Amino acid sequence: MRKILLAFATLLLPTAGVCQQKIENGVRAELNTAPLVRVLIVTRPDPEQTNGGASFASASSYISDALSDSAKNVRPIGSLPVAAAEISAAALPRLREDPNVVLVTRDIPMPPTLMDSVPFIGGDKMHGLGYSGTNETVAVLDTGAQVDHPALAGAIVGEACFSTDHSNVYNVKSLCPGGFDVGTVAGSAGQCPTDVVGCDHGTHVAGIIAGHNMKFAAKNFGGVAPAAKLLLIQVYSLFDDPAVCKAAGKCIRSFTSDQLRALEYVLKHRAEFSVATVNMSLGSGYFDAACDKSSALTEIIERLRSKGIPTVVSAGNEHFFDGVAEPACISSAVSVAATKKDGSLDVSYSNVASMVHIAAPGTDIVSSVPGSAYATMKGTSMAAPHVAAALALLRQEFPGESVSQLESRLTSGAPITVDVRTGTKLPRLELVHQAAANSSSTGSSPATSSSSMESTPTPDTAPSSPASGTFILKTARPTADIEWALDNNCGNLKCDLKPIGEDTFKLDVTPKPSVAPQDKAKIMTIDTSTVKGLLKDIPSVAVFDNRLSSPFTK
Missing domain, CATH: 3.30.70 (Alpha-Beta Plaits)
Incomplete structure (x- = not known):
């Protein structure tokens, strides 16, 4: 199987006749009406540039020096070659001409993509075969969870928080302990206020994955991988900003920069926590083609994939019939649409597109919520953790296989569900078929397609060039x-x-x-x-x- 190149590595290769678009058009558009815009700046080493070769140790320090007073709140993204910053229009020509900068894109505040589903997908059959997620951990990048919920007892092996503590663009504060922008101690994933809409989201997602001994409406049930462990990572910030929250007043959103920091934390601690897969039930925007070259999340998702860890992402809830949200648009992520319990796509809300990898139950899903209670929710947010947990089951059964091989076990021979509006066909999550045919499936997954990485980059647009x-x-x-x-x-x-x-x-x-x-x-x-x-x-x-x-x- 051909090895996929990292998207950012592809960006750094010279391309005859063209140069990669550095600055997202939306950055310039925002600066037309606002003094500052939040961005992510991806850097690269240039051995012929001062401080740009092997000694290029800190992207944030370099960017801070290079932009001087045209940037505020410059901060590192762990040890990744990326810096977050809030820049003025004066920074644009400096960034455009700097050979150590490869991409400038907005730091987007993304929202969350809002019991008997386990037997429906054949999870009980896998449990009967002895595969329930033992010794496998799912990293859940979400709103955190009620860590003492009975359904999650004994499942949580670690907590972390990455949350923005201040901004010159938004009225925002951190949800990490003490108001810091990072926390890795016990309680770090339990700070989302229960009176803010959406803060129950992470507890529900965690229960779908690894809930156990759950009871609702006189029925006992468990998650897809009830013996799996959970690494809970809170990636949301609290906004008190009408421009973001509209009439809701306060709301939660997750900056791309905080997701990047969280994913790097998973990469660094993957062995310590035995991470099998990552779940991201969040997203923003509309994309009808892969966004590998424009998303700052591409590189870290591909790094995780190269280490055998798939990143499962909800497709989004805008009921688009040919597009998905970011980061589901990253081709190396595993994007998930939502079905009803009869297996049909729930097009009343779920985004659907041929680029989606798989569909899973997302409608009327009962799981844990804060207050040691249970409730029904729907959304591609509920569909993604079904797939993340299913991959954890397969990782337990096939510890030496690649992500592509595990994906193929889910999709090859799977039942097909069809979008009645467009005829788009997607494989539907159902573990029974793979439980019967595991031993022979070793094909590649649609997610391994590198077509978007081989596409010709678009030309950079200088400030004097027309906008779009x-x-x-x-x-x-x-x-x-x-x-x-x-x-x-x-x-x-x-x-x-x-x-x-x-x-x-x-x-x-x-x-x-x-x-x-x-x-x-x-x-x-x-x-x-x-x-x-x-x-x-x-x-x-x-x-x-x-x-x-x-x-x-x-």
Whole structure:
């Protein structure tokens, strides 16, 4: 089997005639209306550049020196070649020209992607064969959990917290003990306030994976891998910010930078905790193609995969029929859509796309919640831990196999579920078929495809070059109405409209190729205000920045 190259390693290779796009267009768009924007800056060694060769020991120190007063709150991401920062527009030309910088992308605050499912997927058959997750650990990057919940008794082998403690862009505070931005002691994963919506999320996810001796409605049940251990990692921060939380007041969101720090912690401590797999039931944005080259999470997910640890990610709950959220768009992650208990895709909320790896139960799932209680939830957040736990069962049975081989055991010969809207077919999680045919399956998984890593990088866009933007439109107006408004108002702009779900559209806006170069150069920013102007002739259209707006609600 051909070995997959790390995405960031691919970025560093010279490519004739083109250069990797360094600065995400959304960074420039945000700086058009705000003094600072939170970013992740991926660095690389350059042996011919001062302090850029083998001695390039600290990305954050280098970036802090290079950007000086144009950056605030510069901090390291563990020992990864990445720094988090809040930058002003003055930093852009420095970053663009610096040979030690390979990618600048926004640090996105992502939300969570909100009993008898275990027999449905054949988990009880695996338990009967002696595979219940013994000596295997699932790292759960989530809101933490009620660590003394009876359903999780004896399962928790470690706790950690990575949470943003201050920002010049958002009104935010850390959920780690003492208000610090990191914690690795007992109690680190138990600080999410129970009165804030979403803080029950991690306890529910943990119970799906490794809950045991659970009882609800006079029925006894357990998780998919009831003997597995849990490494609980709290990756959320508490926001008191109307721009993020809207009418909710306070809310929780997880910065990409905190996810990066958590994943690096898993990588460093994988042997100590016997980590078999990682679960991430969170996400943001819309992607209809792999985002390997634009996501700052790609490298660490591939590093974990190379060590035999798959990262399982929920596809998202925006009921898109041909796209997923980030980080599910990373091809080396295991993306999961949600089904009802009859095996059909629940298209009332689940994102579905041909790039999704597998579907699993996500609707009406009973599991543990804070207060030593149990409750029903639904979402791709509930589907992902079914798959993460299933992979832990397979890791127990096949300790020497690669991630691709384990994935193949789940997908090869699996029952198929079909999106009735589009005909998209996905394998459905069901362990019975693999329990009967384990010994012969060694094929590769769809997740091993490296097509996105072999694609030609897009050219870098300098500040004097025309901008572009991708937006989500939410409206009950007919498609023809939107097309009419765009035809009338786009002018020198190329406006590509694409239906992606019920009352939901993706709009890509770029200057037309036929526009004179001097006119293109005048188009410095395309943002939500620009798009609202294009749609001024029709009311009741909500416009959202793609990556920053999930869920896409007012």
